[in-house]
Every structure is written in structure tokens, then in C-alpha cells.
Amino acid sequence: MINMLKMDFYRMFRTRSMYVIWVIMIVSIIFTTALAAEEYDQQEEMTASQQEEIANRNTSPENVNLGMSVIVPTEDGRNITVFDMIYANAQAKCIALFLVIFTVIFSTADINSGYIKNIGGQVSKRWQLIISRAGVLFVFTILSLLIFVLAQAFGNWIFLENFQWGDAGDFLRYMGIQILLHYAFVVICMTIAILLKNNVFSMIIAICLCMNVMVILYSLVDQVAAKLGFTEFHLLEHTVTGNMTLLSMTPDKQACLSGIGVAVLFTLAMALIGSFVLEKRDI
């Protein structure tokens, strides 16, 4: 298993697309920060109530919109902190989008190139290849989110006045849960890519998930549940992408547990499915 991890790490750090994705991510974060700074100056004229209305409209489970919208949660008259921007980007699944693009490329590289034929027959437990891949993608997720935080901090420092990190405790708690949720999302996309063995379709599905396309399905399920008497049931609250969007900047214990639970459950389930498929499937 250790050797498999070493192999996958070697492969990952020699995959050029990883660096390309990181560079595009950094550039887009800095660019959107510049746009946010400009927009914030204009928004200062708006009333606090209007902003609150916008914020509420975009974080209630019933009203998660299709597409990708980045809403900075900073209250009127206060400085935009690094945490505010990170929250806005994470909630909108901007970073998740970059993560899943690499995940799909990396997860299917050996299948598409046929390299798996060189190793698939010689490993005694083929399912371990998936666990190894998932392990390497965890490191990739952490590194990517670290780069994201640093790029965001750099963007704030350049474009916004009064550089501030925000509340450290809340920030760390929020980031901890978002790391798990982003990782769960990565594992979901990895499994989808392995199941489909097709980069294009896998990437379309991953991007659609980032764009909240599934809310259409979720709302249908919610309606059925409501008719059955479960009026308070919202499927979105039990999904990885839903938790990524709904997790507040100051999550209470219940929200933390929900986020962690969903992340762990999906990670394990999807890794299990991927492992089973690779073990049983002919190469």
C-alpha cells in the first residue's frame, strides 16, 4: 500500500495539468477578488437590509440557485476579510470546480492511457489502487485549499483596504469542515470517473454538480417527501454539495456534525464503490 501511494504521488506531481489548474485557480481568485473589491465599493451605498435579504435568499435550502454565484457575506460598513472571501468562494463551489477537473483527469489517466494494464494484473489486491488514489487526492485537496487560502490572502492584501484574516477560531472550524466536504466531493467525482471511464462525461457531471443542477432532482424528492408528511425534509441538507453551500461561517455543533457526517459517509461509500468496481471489472 505504501508503494502504491508512492507511485501515485510520483504520478500526481508529474502531471502537468495539476500545476496548470493551480495557476488558473490562483489567477481567477485574484481576479475575482479585484472584482469583489470593486463591487463592494458600489455596494456600500446599499442598505444593510438589502444585503441581508440577498444573503438569506442564497443560503436557505429551499432557494439554492442553479449556476454559480459568489456572494460576499460582509456586512455593511465592515471590512472584507480573507475569511469572507474564502466563505464566498467555497460556498459557490468555485474551488470545488478546480478540484474535480483535476480529479477526473488524474483518476482516469491510467485507465485511458492503458497504463493500468501494466500494473493491474500484478497487484495482489487491485482495490487498493483506488484507496491509494483516494489518499493522494486527499493530499491534493489539502494542498489546493492551502494554495486557495494563500492566494485569497494575497488578493485581499493587494486589492482590499485594511487586510484582515477574520475570526481565527471560526475560520479554522469552517475550513476543517470544508476540507472534508471538498474531499468527499473529490472522491465522488473520482468514483464517477472510474465508473464511466470517460473524461468528458465525468467532467460534465462534476461541473453540473458544482452548478447545483441536482437541486431540480432534490426538490422533486422534497415534494414527494412533503406529500408523505415529511414537510421538514430537505434532501439538499444531506448531500455533500448541499452542505458545502449551506455551511455557515459560524456553524453550530449540529451543523458541524452534519457536515462531518455527510462528508465521511459519502467518502467511505464512494471509495467502497470505486474499489469494488475496479476489483471486479476486467481491465
Added chain:
Amino acid sequence: MQELLLQTKGLTKQFGRFKAVNQVSIHIKRGAIYGFIGRNGAGKTTCLKMISGLSTPSSGEIELFGYRGRELSQVRSRVGCLIETPGLYGNMTAYENLKIKCELFGIRKVGYIEEILKTVGLEDVGKKKTKHFSLGMKQRLGIGLALVGEPDLLVLDEPINGLDPQGIVEVRDTILSLKEDRNMTILISSHILEELSKIATDYGIIHRGSLLQELTSEELMQRCCERIEVVLEEPKRAVPVLDSLGFRNYQVVDKEHIHIFERLNESAQVNMALAKAGILVKGISITSEELETYFLNLTGGAAND
């Protein structure tokens, strides 16, 4: 009898109702170069995939190095394979492609990768990405990848397919040097019989998923080479006659045929001796068969295509 390194018993692979491989039982001796002959779609690749552990048999058994069933996983790492086209990361160099597999096997030995590159004649490729390699270079790198971990059995599926004459010679030389230098057992499939005949020590002929025949190189040559073919009613009665004439290299093929592989200019004497012994000779001729013709006859002829 020489030790068997690999044998299959009733190996079958079924896709829906179609049996791609049907009850194949092959026997490969240690140190042999086993030529697996069959037309396109005969089931060669499917069979080799099962042997290499890339595919699970629908039924039947594989015995490798004396291990079978679940125990097989213990010896899977001793089988290197190149199935169909070489699987390479195009954006990486030959060195990096080999390094990835070395990491999997935990091989840290200095100069190991360079040695493999030298073995397959790619020591001078430098930092050239494999996507810019010629087909021959890719095939050789594919063989190089199969060699990582010093396998005892090398499975090569159509390694000379699509190569130019120069590439074919290079791959053939590589295979022969592996056999001579490392005493490796090699299972090699191809539909190019002439090429296989230059290296193989044993043959298995597969047709429409079924193994038709297994024979050694000598047996195959014997069946294909120039000979006196005698057609008669009771071959058993002819044996003492041939012995008395001093023939040693002959074979009673079936109930009507005897093949004599020596002293081909003495067919008249044979005919006379048999007649004197009261054996009715229906026909006597000097004949030979091309390897290709032998194969075609065995698999039902070209009309079966």
C-alpha cells in the same frame, strides 16, 4: 518431464452467450517461448488477459508456479505483461513511465531503470516524451515495463503487430536475449506465423476460442517439413519393413499414412520393399507444407475467414 510453469484447465471466458475462450487447457514449460497462434478474434488476447490477471475467467482454472485459485494473488507479481498496445503516459518520458512502476514494486536500486532501458534498446531516448515515440519504441518500452520486477513469466500479446521490418527484428532480438540472458519463460501471441517460428520453442493453436493443438517446435517442423508420404492400408505392417530398410525418422500419422523424414530420394526402394512384403501401397509422394498452410488446414482453411 520438464516442470510446468503455467497450465490452464478448461479456461473459459463468456460474454453474454458468446464464448470468447472455450475450455482452453494450455501447458507451458519453464524456460519455453510459447507461441500462441490464432487469427484475429480467435481469443488470444482474452486468454492472455486471464493469465495476466487482468480479466477474470468465467470458469476453469489457472495454475501458475504451482499456485492456483485464491493463492494466485501471491505470484501475480511474477508475471509481466504487454497486452494489446503498450499502455504509456504520453506526457512522460520512458524513464518516468518505468519509474512509476518501480515505485509500485518498491525498487530503489540505482541504475535499475537505465538497465531496463538498455535491455530494450532505449538507452538513448533521453527526455523525449513517449507520445513522440515510434510504434516500435513504444512496443519496446512496453516490454521494458513488463520486465520491471524481474518477472519469471513474460506475456506478450502481438508485440510485433504494426511494426516495420526493422522494428520486428528489434523486438525479436529483445525477446531472444531475454530468453538467453535471463532464462525467462515467454508466452507470445501472434498471427504472423513466420515470425513466431523464428523464436518459439512450443506452440498452441487457438481457433474460435478453442485450443486446437499444442506441439513443440520440432513437432511442428516435422509436420511441415519435406517428407515421403506413404498412403497404405495397414501402416502397422509397414513398420518392420521400414525398420529393416534402416529408417529411423518416420511417423505413423493415422490409419492410412506414414511420413518418412529422411532419405527422401529412396521412395522407389520403399515402394518396392513394401510390395515385396505384400503391403498394398495406394500412393507414395514427396511432399511438404508451409507453416501457413498447415495452420490454415488446421483451422479450416482461408474460406473460414
